[in-house]
Amino acid sequence: MNEHITDLLSAYLDGELRGLRLRQVEDHLTICAACRQELDELRSLSGLLHETLPAKAFTPTERFAVNLALWLPRRPERAPARKVSESAWWLVPAGAVSVWIFLQTATIVSTLVTTAGAAGLLGNAASWLQSGPQQSVWFSASMNLFGSDLSGSSRTLLTILNSISVFETGFWAQLVWQAGIGLVILVWLAAWLTHVRTGGQSRFPQTGSHS
Amino acid sequence: MAVTETDLVLQAQLGDRNAYGELVRRHYQGVVRVVYRMCSDTALAEDATQEAFIKAWLNLPSFRPNAPFRSWLYRIAINTALDLLRRKPEVSLEENQIELVKDPIAGPESSLIEKERSALVQQAIKSLPEATRSVLVLREYGGLSYQEIAKALDLPLGTVMSRLNYARMRLRELLKGVLSQMESEHE
Numbered sequence: 001m002n003e004h005i006t007d008l009l010s011a012y013l014d015g016e017l018r019g020l021r022l023r024q025v026e027d028h029l030t031i032c033a034a035c036r037q038e039l040d041e042l043r044s045l046s047g048l049l050h051e052t053l054p055a056k057a058f059t060p061t062e063r064f065a066v067n068l069a070l071w072l073p074r075r076p077e078r079a080p081a082r083k084v085s086e087s088a089w090w091l092v093p094a095g096a097v098s099v100w101i102f103l104q105t106a107t108i109v110s111t112l113v114t115t116a117g118a119a120g121l122l123g124n125a126a127s128w129l130q131s132g133p134q135q136s137v138w139f140s141a142s143m144n145l146f147g148s149d150l151s152g153s154s155r156t157l158l159t160i161l162n163s164i165s166v167f168e169t170g171f172w173a174q175l176v177w178q179a180g181i182g183l184v185i186l187v188w189l190a191a192w193l194t195h196v197r198t199g200g201q202s203r204f205p206q207t208g209s210h211s
Numbered sequence: 212m213a214v215t216e217t218d219l220v221l222q223a224q225l226g227d228r229n230a231y232g233e234l235v236r237r238h239y240q241g242v243v244r245v246v247y248r249m250c251s252d253t254a255l256a257e258d259a260t261q262e263a264f265i266k267a268w269l270n271l272p273s274f275r276p277n278a279p280f281r282s283w284l285y286r287i288a289i290n291t292a293l294d295l296l297r298r299k300p301e302v303s304l305e306e307n308q309i310e311l312v313k314d315p316i317a318g319p320e321s322s323l324i325e326k327e328r329s330a331l332v333q334q335a336i337k338s339l340p341e342a343t344r345s346v347l348v349l350r351e352y353g354g355l356s357y358q359e360i361a362k363a364l365d366l367p368l369g370t371v372m373s374r375l376n377y378a379r380m381r382l383r384e385l386l387k388g389v390l391s392q393m394e395s396e397h398e
Contacts, residue, residue, distance in 0.1 A: 010376050014350065016357050044390050045383055049336075049351050052329040056253040058243050065235045068261060069228060072268050 004032065009039050013046065089195070092188040100181045107174065113141060220280050224271050231271070235264055238281065241353050242288045248348040249292040251337050259295045263288040282362035285353055289345050289363070328389055335385040339378055346371055347378040 005028050011017050012025045029036055059067070142150075142158055150158070214233070222230035242263060247256035267287050274283055336344060345364055349355045355363065360371045383390065 010379055052332040054247050061236055061239045064239050065232050068264055
């Protein structure tokens with residue numbers, strides 16, 4: 001190997017060469033005086049860089065660590081975790097209100113369709129009303145309109161709601177489920193106020209004297 | 212049994228200041244040496260080091276524990292030093308004004324030579340372009356491997372090697388006189 005290996009000498013000096021490259025450099029150094037001279041100069045430079053001291057001594061490690069501890073600010077909680085937590089809080093009332101809107105709409109639509117059917121306004125279009133004695137009006141309508149788009153679990157849920165006649169048990173049934181939703185919202189409100197008062201700061205425990 | 216760095220990082224991420232203090236003790240000397248060689252001023256270097264450790268503490272929750280902590284910390288330190296330098300570009304070499312740390316065994320003449328050499332070395336390092344200087348100080352004063360430097364500065368390994376080659380070649384030119392003087396002393 002006659003070509004000089006100047007570009008590899010720094011990496012050789014730093015112990016960064018492995019395997020074939022390392023052997024190539026070592027072999028070359030045994031036969032090339034110019035590259036050996038180059039390597040010696042690099043060693044001298046490294047020695048010079050390390051033997052020169054800073055103009056003033058640095059603060060000793062222990063003192064620096066103690067001083068830094070006094071300066072360390074309180075760390076803000078992790079933003080992503082907070083976002084998830086906050087959005088989870090709002091899922092509860094949002095879900096309760098959605099359920100309430102859904103049940104109210106279903107009841108109104110069901111009443112309207114029943115009334116229109118009884119008055120003969122729907123004509124043949126109301127034939128699905130007689131699809132079976134077990135099916136409520138809202139259930140028949142949902143199945144006819146959205147049946148093909150519904151997933152298996154959605155169909156099962158609607159069938160259960162239909163079988164327990166959730167929308168057709170009159171005033172008391174409505175009163176019970178509306179009161180239930182109201183209760184859920186009240187419980188959530190109480191929990192949320194508690195969370196706000198405590199500042200929701202239980203997730204990142206601080207140890208040490210400056211927490 | 213000694214606590215591993217990964218354990219300390221995990222504890223510090225959860226807010227444990229004692230664990231973070233231990234990380235500071237382990238890395239302070241390396242960081243302050245690197246930062247000093249970047250900015251050539253002891254007071255500025257200590258300010259930058261303190262700022263870097265505070266930044267690291269604040270950003271620790273977003274650090275991935277499996278990543279090399281040292282590379283991450285030195286990246287913050289280098290960036291902080293460069294920011295401070297840009298804010299105070301008039302920083303001059305302090306060797307000419309401030310008394311050098313003295314070797315108690317060496318005589319006054321030796322101390323003077325050492326002082327001059329230190330000033331020349333620091334001047335030469337400071338004259339390197341920032342990108343090259345960062346690679347050089349991380350290797351020479353931080354003791355980082357090429358891989359760690361590549362991670363710290365977000366550079367390909369080949370670029371680390373070429374910048375280091377360039378930095379050393381340039382320093383050899385700039386410090387030719389000092390190097391030959393040293394050689395004659397050793398003969």
